[in-house]
Amino acid sequence: MSATTADGGRESALLRFLGKAAKLLATVALTFLGLLLVTFLIGRVVPVDPVLAVIGDRAPKSVYDRVYLELGLDKPIYEQFWMYLRKVFAGDFGESFLTKRPITEDIARVFPATLELATVSILIGTILGIPLGVWSAVRQGRLVDQVVRVLGLVGYSAPIFWLGLLGLLVFYARLGWVAGPGRIDISYEYSITPATGLLLLDSAMQGEWEVFGNVFSHIILPAALLGYFSMAYISRMTRSFMLNELAQEYVTTARVKGVPEWRIIWVHALRNAAVPLVTVVALSYANLLEGSVLTETVFAWPGLGQYITNSLQSADMNAVLGGTLLIGAVFVALNLLSDLLYTLLDPRVRRQA
Template sequence: MGRSNTANPAISPANNHNACGIKPRTEPQDLAFEPNTLDASPRAIKLPWASGRAGRFIVGLAGFVISVALTFLGLLAITFFIGRVVPIDPQGDFGKSVSTGKPVIEDLKRVFPATLEMATIGIIIGMVLGIPMGVYAASHRGTVRDQIIRVIGLFGYAVPAFWLGLVGLAIFYAKLKWVSGPGRVDIFYDGLVTPVTGLMLVDSLIAGETEIFWNALSHLILPAGVLGFFSLAYIARMTRSFMLDQLAQEYVTTARVKGVPERLVIWRHAFRPILVPLITVCGLSYAGLLEGSVMVEKIFSWPGIGNYLTAALLNADMSAVLGATLVIGAVFIGINKISDALYRILDPRAR
């Protein structure tokens, strides 16, 4: 009987290696087709430039820029869609104002700094007074002082802006003569300061006109104070709410048990964690002052973007309306994005 040429599986090289406890060698070409030898997870696939802290910063910055661009593009699309519906054909350059006969962009450069100046002083008043009031109310919860601060906050939510402005004019301007009346400066100071930044307080100091500076501040303090009161009410209420949450935490109780002074417990242990959400609150309040100052500007004859927008609406000046709307929307987007960026910087958990 002839010998068969078929190899016996029992004595094949692979089985011989296994029998001896030796793992068969895997060739490179076989390794490429092994299903479990490559990690296909997204974490394993990293771009060279996206690794490390610098890479994460670049990716985050790119996402921030894309988000701002897409948001502003949506604002442009909505605004110019509205412009197509009304009887006007936007050209993309804001056009010329029917009311003033000047390009809208020049009018906006003139009126927006006035609103920015008033809103900035208003938010400073709201932050300087509102944050301590909220902290004080939370640390004295249930007392008469807490109730007074809460009533002030409720009053700031309920009272109309035009009513508060009229009362302020009647008391502090007409009766007490503590502040100047409507307008940005007295009529005989108008036009004496060359606009550099558009901010009257800054430009008067640059020009060395201290008398005009104090006159402009006297005109500014009442409308900015009205805006600051509404900002104060909002910031104080939110600060109180944040502080009550923190004062109920166990680490605050532990600090008090250890004998840490109450001042340090409040401002170091309880107040620091609320700085991040307070930034968002103050940013939203600032944006609200910039876009919601129409009534205040109208009452005080303040030459800002709110007064300009009101006049444009009454005169059916749609080029001016679209331009002012775009500027207000762009500022609102910018402030929100800056708040988000500060949030990420101060809170590592949000990175």
């Protein structure tokens, strides 16, 4: 191969990479812009007067008119949207009418609790869901398969708030195996210095194992319930992917060659099934981050879900829109991450790129 041909191949590969990167960035930008537009329109469609939310319903009309102009509500809708975009890109989500603090400070305070709960939950769901899905696929049609599928069906069908109340009644009120609602007992609340906001990590880093045990006792029940919900989805998708892989010709060839069955299942088939499973786990994680509102409410968990719920009940739309925008951004980021991991793990996708 000549040097000219090699240089041309490298330039072609570079151009393909740059083109793919540009398309990816454009897609993310358009998605985020659409997310901003949706959150802005939600704030305008919801039947809540933003002026009254600021000044109350007893303020005189002169104050109402002044705040109305300050909020820019007299301007056309496209100008209001432009003002909204400028503030968001400057990191200004406004001030919470409920807490009287900037939305960014409130979110920075409550989001670590949701992140910690979702992370423990997805670890439980993944560690249990993948082996159960593999086992179910290997034992297709047998008792084990039926049991796993029923467990998944219950996890999909049972209301999470009902499971939460039942769990509190049984494991907290009756058996006393776990701590009650909340994130940490008040007697331990000031025993550690918050560094990351993740209490399990902070207490372990500082060697406060008694605090770690108390935090773990609080988080294990809500995390187990959310983990059960994600396990139902992950095990079902793992079963589907494994059934597809076990029907491939390379599995038959490996069996003919005398490759041990455990190696065929856990090394060859699962490795190929792991590529689409990355997307499944990432989307499950995103769903836990944005869908744990009811769980946080039942367990009085001071996270983003409870913050948005309380803000919505108080007509604090700045806080609601700020929290909704963060959840949407996290969802977009996790989707992007799963696409990148998919490309790295699957050689066929890399060659097409």
